Amino acid sequence: MPATVPTPRSAAPLLEVEDLHVEFDTPDGPVEAVTGVGLTVGAQETVAVVGESGSGKTVTALAVLQLLDGGRISRGRVLWDGTDLTGLDRRALRRIRGNEIAMIFQDPMTSLDPLYSVGHQIVEALRLHSRMSKRAARERAVELLARVGMPDPRRRLDSYPHQLSGGQRQRVMIAIALACSPRLLIADEPTTALDVTVEAQILELLRELQAEYRTAMLLVTHDMGVVAETADRVIVFYAGQVVEHGPAADVLRDPQHPYTAALLEAVPGRETDRAEPLAAIPGAVPPPRAMPPGCRFHTRCAMAWDECARDEPQLYPLSGARAARCLRHRSGTAVPVATGKGA
Amino acid sequence: MSSPAARALPTGAPPDEDLLEVTDLVKHFPITRGILRRTIGHVRAVDGVSFRIAPGETVGLVGESGSGKSTVARLVLRLLEPTSGSIRFAGREIAHLPAKELVPLRRRMSIVFQDPVSSFDPRMTVCSVITEPLEAQGISTGREARRRAGELLELVGLSAGDLDRYPHQFSGGQAQRIAIARALSTDPRLLVCDEAVSALDVSVQAQVLNLLRRLQAELDLAYLFIAHDLNVVRYVSDRVCVMYLGRIVEQGPADQLLADPRHPYTQSLAAAIAADPRSGVRRRRGVVRGETPSPSDPPPGCHFHPRCPYAFDRCTSVVPVPVAAGPGRTASCHLVGEARGA
Numbered sequence: 004m005p006a007t008v009p010t011p012r013s014a015a016p017l018l019e020v021e022d023l024h025v026e027f028d029t030p031d032g033p034v035e036a037v038t039g040v041g042l043t044v045g046a047q048e049t050v051a052v053v054g055e056s057g058s059g060k061t062v063t064a065l066a067v068l069q070l071l072d073g074g075r076i077s078r079g080r081v082l083w084d085g086t087d088l089t090g091l092d093r094r095a096l097r098r099i100r101g102n103e104i105a106m107i108f109q110d111p112m113t114s115l116d117p118l119y120s121v122g123h124q125i126v127e128a129l130r131l132h133s134r135m136s137k138r139a140a141r142e143r144a145v146e147l148l149a150r151v152g153m154p155d156p157r158r159r160l161d162s163y164p165h166q167l168s169g170g171q172r173q174r175v176m177i178a179i180a181l182a183c184s185p186r187l188l189i190a191d192e193p194t195t196a197l198d199v200t201v202e203a204q205i206l207e208l209l210r211e212l213q214a215e216y217r218t219a220m221l222l223v224t225h226d227m228g229v230v231a232e233t234a235d236r237v238i239v240f241y242a243g244q245v246v247e248h249g250p251a252a253d254v255l256r257d258p259q260h261p262y263t264a265a266l267l268e269a270v271p272g273r274e275t276d277r278a279e280p281l282a283a284i285p286g287a288v289p290p291p292r293a294m295p296p297g298c299r300f301h302t303r304c305a306m307a308w309d310e311c312a313r314d315e316p317q318l319y320p321l322s323g324a325r326a327a328r329c330l331r332h333r334s335g336t337a338v339p340v341a342t343g344k345g346a
Numbered sequence: 347m348s349s350p351a352a353r354a355l356p357t358g359a360p361p362d363e364d365l366l367e368v369t370d371l372v373k374h375f376p377i378t379r380g381i382l383r384r385t386i387g388h389v390r391a392v393d394g395v396s397f398r399i400a401p402g403e404t405v406g407l408v409g410e411s412g413s414g415k416s417t418v419a420r421l422v423l424r425l426l427e428p429t430s431g432s433i434r435f436a437g438r439e440i441a442h443l444p445a446k447e448l449v450p451l452r453r454r455m456s457i458v459f460q461d462p463v464s465s466f467d468p469r470m471t472v473c474s475v476i477t478e479p480l481e482a483q484g485i486s487t488g489r490e491a492r493r494r495a496g497e498l499l500e501l502v503g504l505s506a507g508d509l510d511r512y513p514h515q516f517s518g519g520q521a522q523r524i525a526i527a528r529a530l531s532t533d534p535r536l537l538v539c540d541e542a543v544s545a546l547d548v549s550v551q552a553q554v555l556n557l558l559r560r561l562q563a564e565l566d567l568a569y570l571f572i573a574h575d576l577n578v579v580r581y582v583s584d585r586v587c588v589m590y591l592g593r594i595v596e597q598g599p600a601d602q603l604l605a606d607p608r609h610p611y612t613q614s615l616a617a618a619i620a621a622d623p624r625s626g627v628r629r630r631r632g633v634v635r636g637e638t639p640s641p642s643d644p645p646p647g648c649h650f651h652p653r654c655p656y657a658f659d660r661c662t663s664v665v666p667v668p669v670a671a672g673p674g675r676t677a678s679c680h681l682v683g684e685a686r687g688a
Contacts, residue, residue: 055547154636169411170637198410199574199618200634225548227623255623269552271581272622273604280559281581283552287517303549 016043023079034291036062038243049220051230054240057288105180109192111172115164122160132183147178170201191223242299249325259327366399371431389642391417393592404569406583412638413589419540453532460541462525466513473509476528498527519550538570576619591649598675608677610654
């Protein structure tokens with residue numbers, strides 16, 4: 004299948020987020036949800052952003068498209084093809100959203116309008132971004148629905164969102180997102196609400212379409228299995244920061260941040276010994292207002308020592324286009340994270 | 347945990363050995379229309395389900411949305427009355443027992459839901475949340491109930507000092523611990539966990555799964571563990587039942603069932619979870635097509651036949667019955683019967 008053939012990537016990244024800080028106002032004053040996040044997505048590349056709730060992964064994705072509800076970018080830049088999106092007016096932003104960057108969400112019901120038929124919504128999206136007669140747009144909508152695997156696409160044009168299953172609604176969202184052949188698709192937990200057999204179908208569809216449309220993807224997920232299956236590179240978030248990034252296969256096989264390693268160990272897999280307790284991570288993610296000093300993970304880290312409670316780790320570059328925010332890497336040498344892996 | 351290998355076949359064990367024995371359980375919900383609420387059809391949410399749980403055993407119930415697994419949970423606890431079939435709990439038939447006679451049995455069975463905070467009254471303290479079942483059952487009140495609530499909190503890894511706080515002041519994982527403490531207050535023999543860890547973050551999910559394991563060992567609890575995550579179910583369960591559109595299509599010991607699934611639906615579920623981030627194993631592709639049809643209009647014959655890659659004539663008209671598919675295993679598939687001649 005073409006999806007598995009590696010495609011050449013251009014040198015300059017399509018999307019570049021630099022030192023992003025996002026604040027939300029609360030009754031007790033502003034709270035920082037994202038602290039100094041940087042990431043890049045190259046043309047046709049799939050980058051997964053993985054983390055638990057409160058890690059800042061979704062906030063980062065929304066900030067790229069300036070879709071933050073109640074939050075604001077307090078520092079940093081979002082460069083799209085060299086243009087800083089944080090300085091653009093609404094009209095210029097609207098031209099980029101949909102035309103160049105499209106987004107799909109976990110729950111399609113929040114972005115589909117319940118009052119309009121599926122066909123109407125796809126036709127609208129098509130005509131908003133390209134000159135097309137209603138009739139041509141309708142024909143194109145049928146093609147798109149067929150392409151995303153919607154059974155009986157012509158009849159489905161007249162269906163309303165509530166008449167569709169969750170998987171079908173996500174297919175409609177993907178059809179709308181692809182209507183204008185965007186160069187980047189941001190997918191926020193696109194399969195989390197779906198049944199596993201449907202999740203497999205949707206991930207496969209996204210993979211195929213990406214190859215076909217030469218679209219890059221920024222995939223936000225909490226599921227390391229989804230990362231393993233889809234991503235070229237992975238960026239691991241913890242408590243509003245990037246704690247590790249690198250080629251997905253390398254990071255998953257040989258994590259360099261203790262949090263990444265612990266996250267992988269905590270999920271029961273097919274081979275997990277049922278006689279042994281799971282390797283749980285103690286405690287919970289600290290709330291933004293009560294971040295511990297030093298490394299934000301040190302209170303839960305099995306490998307923490309004195310310095311971790313005192314010194315704030317940087318994202319230290321490692322060999323193999325990787326980096327980890329852990330003091331063990333301060334000298335720049337990779338130290339394997341001690342886990343029960345392979346035992 | 348009890349050893350699955352030592353468990354007898356799902357058919358043939360003496361009935362008095364089981365804590366729970368469900369036989370041919372059926373629940374149909376009427377579909378009504380108009381102001382007269384005329385019945386125009388039925389949703390066959392549970393369509394002839396049989397399984398057993400021994401004392402101290404964990405039986406996993408997996409299935410996707412519309413499979414009827416949560417309806418089974420509510421029937422077992424008699425939060426719903428079945429349309430037909432039998433539910434024997436601790437040796438008593440409870441399928442149609444009137445509410446009054448159910449009261450003493452209710453002590454012995456509890457449930458933990460997916461989202462505990464929404465099931466708590468926000469004005470109740472943790473202490474009242476936990477002692478409510480004790481007082482409702484007339485087991486204990488006042489200081490005695492409070493002392494018990496403190497013990498239960500310590501048991502689930504919280505502190506008796508948390509008794510006067512409110513549930514919304516706790517994280518999701520801690521709130522689930524409070525829900526477990528409440529469920530254990532009446533000293534049940536059976537705990538139904540309905541997607542109890544599904545909404546939790548990975549790191550917290552592992553903590554709660556470990557807690558459930560420890561409680562089972564300490565209190566000799568039996569679990570009916572309902573979830574859609576096959577790996578989680580395999581990890582906690584001695585035996586697993588796989589549901590599809592209201593029926594159990596396959597059941598057997600957890601490890602064998604997932605390592606070597608016999609029913610085509612179980613095979614596709616197992617293939618869908620095959621991706622293992624640590625070993626780099628990718629999911630097998632294109633194993634199953636389509637989506638689960640509506641339980642109000644299930645396909646005839648085998649419910650799975652429209653999506654099954656192996657379906658043949660008989661599958662479209664004849665409902666497959668459970669046939670032996672290895673030690674302690676059954677599968678409801680015409681092909682399993684054919685191929686193995688069992």
